[in-house]
Amino acid sequence: MARLSGRSQEISRRWAKNTYKEKMFFVKGMPPFGKQRTHHIHIVEHKSNYWQGRILLRDYLRTHPEDANRYAQLKLKLMKEHTLDREAYTDVKCDFVSSILKKAGFKEKVKR
Numbered sequence: 001m002a003r004l005s006g007r008s009q010e011i012s013r014r015w016a017k018n019t020y021k022e023k024m025f026f027v028k029g030m031p032p033f034g035k036q037r038t039h040h041i042h043i044v045e046h047k048s049n050y051w052q053g054r055i056l057l058r059d060y061l062r063t064h065p066e067d068a069n070r071y072a073q074l075k076l077k078l079m080k081e082h083t084l085d086r087e088a089y090t091d092v093k094c095d096f097v098s099s100i101l102k103k104a105g106f107k108e109k110v111k112r
Helices: 007-014 049-063 065-081 086-104
Strands: 016-019 023-028 039-044
Touching: 039 049, 049 065, 049 086, 065 086
Parallel strands: none
Antiparallel strands: 016 023, 023 039
């Protein structure tokens, strides 16, 4: 993934980041820079496997309203159950996303 420049470098110094080969994830407010996460920004390499999986998920949910509703209900449930545990919320959500992508024909391993 291309190097950050200018304003992006300034932001990266103030935001905690978690990088993958195909994705950069910025979190504002994560300790020690703040008390709790308040903002998330995902920057994904265009046409990478990660990007293709997210686009496939979006397109699948648009054409399968039953699964889209199940996903929405799951996110609401997880929000209530894991208000203070973002990792648990994400783990369960990732399992659901993986199952949807498998149904949609995605062959790659799903990354969080």
